[in-house]
Amino acid sequence: MLNTALVTSVEFLPHLALVAEIDGAVAGYCITTRGWAGDGPALGLGPIGVDPSVQRRGIGSALVRETLRLAAEHGERVVALLGDPAY
Numbered sequence: 692m693l694n695t696a697l698v699t700s701v702e703f704l705p706h707l708a709l710v711a712e713i714d715g716a717v718a719g720y721c722i723t724t725r726g727w728a729g730d731g732p733a734l735g736l737g738p739i740g741v742d743p744s745v746q747r748r749g750i751g752s753a754l755v756r757e758t759l760r761l762a763a764e765h766g767e768r769v770v771a772l773l774g775d776p777a778y
């Protein structure tokens with residue numbers, strides 16, 4: 692479940708928030724927030740989540756790849772994955 696405080700915060704970047712759908716139903720999501728690395732802007736990628744019934748089918752990877760593509764398109768140069776260190 693997405694944290695309401697997170698998506699209503701000023702750091703939330705709606706143009707870099709993605710939802711994956713299968714037949715019109717939400718299958719996963721990936722959001723990003725504004726952060727800083729030293730003096731420069733950076734992105735925090737996550738949380739990312741995929742419905743357990745459709746995990747391990749490439750949806751998470753597709754969400755990350757598309758987020759990185761859009762981030763580069765918007766001139767972002769530093770992205771850090773937030774969340775589970777194992778992932």
Ligand SMILES: CC(C)(COP(=O)(O)OP(=O)(O)OC[C@H]1O[C@@H](n2cnc3c(N)ncnc32)[C@H](O)[C@@H]1OP(=O)(O)O)[C@@H](O)C(=O)NCCC(=O)NCCS
Nearest residue numbers: 737738739740741746747748749750751752774775777778
């Ligand atoms: C982590 C998660 C988003 C991955 O989504 P997915 O659609 O299942 O991932 P993909 O099918 O694209 O898998 C890509 C690779 O990610 C890695 N991976 C997937 N799930 C993983 C997990 N739970 N832990 C560690 N690595 C994982 C694997 O290396 C996988 O490749 P391989 O299994 O083919 O070798 C999904 O399992 C999930 O929602 N997990 C619960 C929430 C969570 O842990 N979020 C991540 C940190 S915030």
